[in-house]
Amino acid sequence: GQQVMQIPQYQHVQEGEDFTTYCNSSTTLSNIQWYKQRPGGHPVFLIQLVKSGEVKKQKRLTFQFGEAKKNSSLHITATQTTDVGTYFCAGKYGNKLVFGAGTILRVKS
């Protein structure tokens, strides 16, 4: 079935280090969305990627969509304590949105 694998499940970094989370699908996606959930909060939409090979930036966050539209990554440069939370990707298969399991990011100051 349609499934989005997200790794790593958990990452603990020193403040200032970089962080990357990856999502993979065995079948082609229509698009991919990324959400952030702060501790105790609810998921909040960050961005959507639609085109093959697309790269988008939001300040220190860089989002990529693979050429085959089967994988995506979120990279955070020089993490800050405000980056803590769980990052989810959600792949779109036609009209169906399937979430990855999420990556929990902890930042040591």
Added chain:
Amino acid sequence: DVKVTQSSRYLVKRTGEKVFLECVQDMDHENMFWYRQDPGLGLRLIYFSYDVKMKEKGDIPEGYSVSREKKERFSLILESASTNQTSMYLCATVAGTANSPLHFGNGTRLTVT
């Protein structure tokens, strides 16, 4: 800004009880969803609705039902709560346009004892 309001932040119920989780949105969106969130499993879709009185099963509908009598309100019903339904429940809404993002409520953490 879209506002999605879930009636309870925390709920404790006993096994076998009938449980109602309420969700109200203020943006006149047609599409509403119920997810449950469990560690290591991400968000899994329970039920969704594209219109009043319309409902569709998601990936894990067993043990749940829903009601959508009015456009702004989407209720999740646990007919007979069980301990394996202890979870975080998230309601979400989305505009009808293609590729619109989900807007989530604050969630209801349900504990079934």
